[in-house]
Amino acid sequence: MNSPSDTPSSSASDTKNAPALDVLQRVFGYGEFRTPQQSIIDCLVSGEDALVIMPTGGGKSLCYQIPALLRPGCAIVVSPLIALMQDQVEALQQLGVRAAYLNSSLSGEDAQAVERAWLGDQLDLLYVAPERLLQPRMLELLQATEPALFAIDEAHCVSQWGHDFREDYLQLSELHRRFPTVPRIALTATADTRTREEIERRLNLETAQKFYSSFDRPNICYQIALKENPRAQLLRFLQQEHPNDAGIVYCLSRKRVNETAAWLADQGFEALPYHAGLPAEERAQNQRRFLREEGVIIVATIAFGMGIDKPDVRFVAHLDLPKTVEAYYQETGRAGRDGLPANAWMVYGLQDVITLRQMLDTSQGSEEHKRREQQRLSAMLGLCEITSCRRQALLAYFDEDMPQPCGNCDACLTPVPTWDGTEAAQMALSAVYRTGQRFGVNHLIDVLRGVENDKVFQNDHHRLSTFGVGDALDTRTWRSVIRQLVARGFLTVDEARYGALRLQETAVEVLRGEIEVQLRKDPKPSASKRTTKTPLPEHVDVELWEALRDCRRELAEAQGIPPYIIFHDKTLQQICEQRPRSVDEFAAISGVGDRKCAKYAQAFLAVVEARG
Structure with a gap:
């Protein structure tokens, strides 16, 4: 990192009284603001608080960086990740902005140099981790200065049951108590209504001005497919659409991360693993390579990515189903931050549904929390199983209406046909009931298709009325039927019986014929019809x-x-x-x-x- 004494200061003295648009053009090189950046900046410059929900790549950072250059004093930016701090400080220093960070990566001598620059009014922005900000020494230094503003980035971390919860964020309300006249801005790209309310309550931002931008990322093409052969599907996707591009591949387990990264490397890709189980030095080195080299693929658990500022990530791939729509939206939002074409690609299957429901059933937390998380998982499954525009469904989850289909998701580009699966659903649910709700998917399909094997005979299931009633459908179709019944909540997984399927209350309505069950016809595996090999228009040299x-x-x-x-x-x-x-x-x-x-x-x- 540049030391504070080496940090350019030419922008400092002549920006404090300049109009915001002038700073945008002269320092950042952009001709106009996006909506609602100007309003947010005016709010902070006038000393008011703001809560900003804006999609990744929407220009959130400018909303506090420009006020930091316009208001007297140094802006304090609360950031949860060291890599993000370093990235943003390097970018600001390239622009001639006096910026620095304080975190555990600095030596004692370097940290003291940053503090001296801060106390000497030689900084416009100081990035700090939440745990450091609330230490007694840091609070003393804040009292000795007059902060320009407090910016709380990744504010959804304050949500106690969110996917990125950070306990230190819960203490950030202390800033308002100690510095009531200093404006605060809380920013995130991921917040449903419940999370927004939690941010407001926990950070004392009930009276703040609220700025909610569209969640739409029109440059991202959403593609979701069933797992057939996940590695083969991923390889085909990369070879056809992103042979030389930077991207992120998410997996649920550390073991799968390691195996997938090694396999991709064997296929000729520059692929590196990232998860909490790696040595800290190796993890940091892999992240540095991803940020600083071109065409690197990171294979990671969800431990990777929050706040990653790399604009040219051309794809985000999921080999396992995310737990919530919020997690999916935030993770896919790391693609195409520069506004150029990008892909959000995912494969999922019945086992993903079973695994995640089992994880929820055995997780810590109250029954109310488990119920809410089950609802979130159901919304994620609904997004996967939907036959209409995925972007419309995704935006609707965040209470945003999109009147027309987007034309840039797989459901729009290659519409999925449906069929009346009511009778098949009744057969499947009846088989679950008549086998005593004690068996898993494979055995139930054997019963439905009339397969004569040892397990069927040992349990006398060949004598059941449901034995062989579904022989007109192949195994693949039956797996699709059962997967969709689980996804829609007609069936659930019994953890205590090693994956046995059990009927839910709503299944009775299906068995009685009171509701019709429309199912999607799962397409057979095929090569994608859409490619985004380059973000360049055809006329570019x-x-x-x-x-x-x-x-x-x-x-x-x-x-x-x-x-x-x-x-x-x-x-x-x-x-x-x-x-x-x-x-x-x-x-x-x-x-x-x-x-x-x-x-x-x-x-x-x-x-x-x-x-x-």
Whole structure:
């Protein structure tokens, strides 16, 4: 990290009284705000609190970074991850902004240097972990200064039953008690109504201004398929759509992470594992490589990714079903932060449903908590099983209406047909009942299809009225029927009986013929019809694009920073399209602020000139 004394300070003295739009253009290189960035910035600059729910890639950071440059004092940013702090500080320093962080990665000497810079009014933004912020010494230093504002990033961590809960976040209400006149902003990309209310209550933000942006990420194509051969399906997806792209592959267990990363490496991909069981040094090194190199795939448990600021992640793949829609939305949101085309790809199966329901049944927590989490899991399963537009269903979960289908999900691109599965559902539920609700999926399918084997004969199940009634359907179809009955809550898994299926109360309505059961016809495995091999429009000069990427990579390696901190892919794309020939033309490119123009214009202009 740059020491505070090396951090550029040219932006500090001339921004405190500048209009927000001027700072946006001059420091960050963007011509206009997105809705509702300007309103959020005005709110903080005037000294009011704000709660911001904005999708990943929506520009949340600017909402507190610009007020930090406009208000007197140093803004304190609460961030849960060391890697995120380092990433954002490096990016700000590239812009000439006086930023630093305090966390456990610093030596005592470096930490003292940061504190001296802070107390000497030489910083505009200071990133701090929540556990450090509330230490007595840190609170004393805060009392000795006048913070410009407090920004609480990843605010959903305050939700005690959320998927990213951090106990230290519960204490952050102390900031309001000790510093009642300092404006606060809490930000997250993941919050349903219940989580929003919990953030407001736990952080004392009931009177804050609320800013809720659209959750839609139109550049992401959502694709969800049934597990047939997960590795083969993943390999086909990567080879056809992302042969050289950076991406994240999520798995449920550490063992599967290790095995999948090794297997992908054997297939020729630059794949690295990431989970809490790895040595800290190896984990940090793998994350650094993912951030700083191009085309690296991280295979990870959910321990990886919160706050990852890499803009050119072209895909997020799930080999196992997430527990909640919130988790799925946040994890897939790490793709395509730059606004260019990206994929959210997932395979799931009946065993995922069974495993997650078993985990919930045996988890800690009250019965009320388990009931709510079961509801969340059911919503996730509903998203998988739906036959209409997935984006409409995803947005509806966050109380957002999308009148028309999106046209950019698998359900829209390749509609799934349905069939009247009422009779098949009745057969399956009857088989569960007549076998005593003591058996798992495979045995029930054998009974339905009339398979004569030892287990069937030992239990006298060949004498049942349901024996062989379903021989017209193959095993694959019966697995689909049972999976969908479990997903819809007509059946549940009995943990005490090693995966035995049991009837739920609602199954009675199906058995009586009181409700009709429409089931999806699972498509047979096939190659995807959609590809996003490159985020570039067809008219862009690919050779110039690659030359600009090489230039960016060399500049980044010389400074020990990720390439995207110099310029995002979107900026390089504009350079390709506009082919600037002068410094003034280069300065007009989106994402090129004053400092970056002065630092990098000549290098990139030379590349454009060399390509004619």
